[in-house]
Amino acid sequence: MSEPDADANSVLGKVQRILEAFGPDEEHLSLSELSRRSGVAKASVHRLAQELVRWGVLERRGADYWLGMRLFEIGQRVPRQRILRDAARPYMEDLYHATGETVHLAVLDGMEVLYLEKVSGHHQVKKPSRIAGRMPLHCTATGKVLLAFGSRALVDEVVASPLERMTPRTVATPGLLLQELARARETGYAVEHEQTRIGYLSVAVPLLGATGTTAGALSVTAPLVRGDVPKFAGLLGMVARRITATLASD
Known part of the structure; x- marks a missing residue:
């Protein structure tokens, strides 16, 4: 404690x-x-x-x-959570039907990822995530996107802290993490291969709020054998633009 x-x-x-x-x-x-x-x-x-x-x-x-x-x-009365979740949920369902894989909606909370919503089927990720669950920023696709499109101060704080190694493939050095964040900013999405669970990959994109700041992150998680990064990134980008338009119109 x-x-x-x-x-x-x-x-x-x-x-x-x-x-x-x-x-x-x-x-x-x-x-x-x-x-x-x-x-x-x-x-x-x-x-x-x-x-x-x-x-x-x-x-x-x-x-x-x-x-x-x-x-x-x-908890359901928290404005940020309710507005973002309500705007994203229909598109998350569309994304699930298009991919057949687990879809997560996450926000930044302190130095962690907080999951607001999840859409998955019967064959979901082993050791499944849960709504209101938390994960580190440095090794999740959602966390990398929140870092890449967030404040430099947050990045500095994360790289100055010990980077927990969750699997043998977790990025646990500041230099490698910074390279991944630069790649995410360049491509518009972040990817993690087996950094949180062996046998799985995740792809995530940022969600922009009405003011243009990063309001959250949306991801698709799938087993490596079904992980199609270009497909997931394309679908996520399309859905993210629709969610951003919805948030801007509210």
Whole structure:
């Protein structure tokens, strides 16, 4: 667990730590596990969890706690997420039907990729991604596009940080990452081959908002045996232009 900040022992700080104790693969946690993961005393977790259950932010089933639907309802009200997702979703479905592969919509959040929406079929990516999931910027196609068409300050911050190696093919040196970003700016799209999952590739393009700044990224992920980079890049570029027009008209 990271070192708590100055506000970590406030009520809101404790609530934040309790909610963030739920990882992407933990649907439910016991009171003891919540206390251990959050670093908050068990008695405090019990008291705050009772309040959170009353608010609907947590749900209790037997001895375990689950994240509540109230969080989902509030999340749907985030303007950037709702506007971008609503504009992109119909075109993502078109893209899925044209390729038969998994389509992701992602935005930048801090120094990570945050996935807002996903369209896939029954034969989806092994170890599937999930909506509201996060991934590193330096090794995902969506992350590379957000870096390539984002601010120089963000690029400098990323290359100055340790670049986690997720597979043997992950780009983990600043020089190689900068080369990939330059190539993405030149071609208009980014590609990653087996940098996050062995056996898969992804192609991504930037999505421009009404002001012309990069609002998000759209990608297609497929097994290498079906990965047609030129086809995916062409379809993504066409769809991205339509989404940008939709955003500009809203």
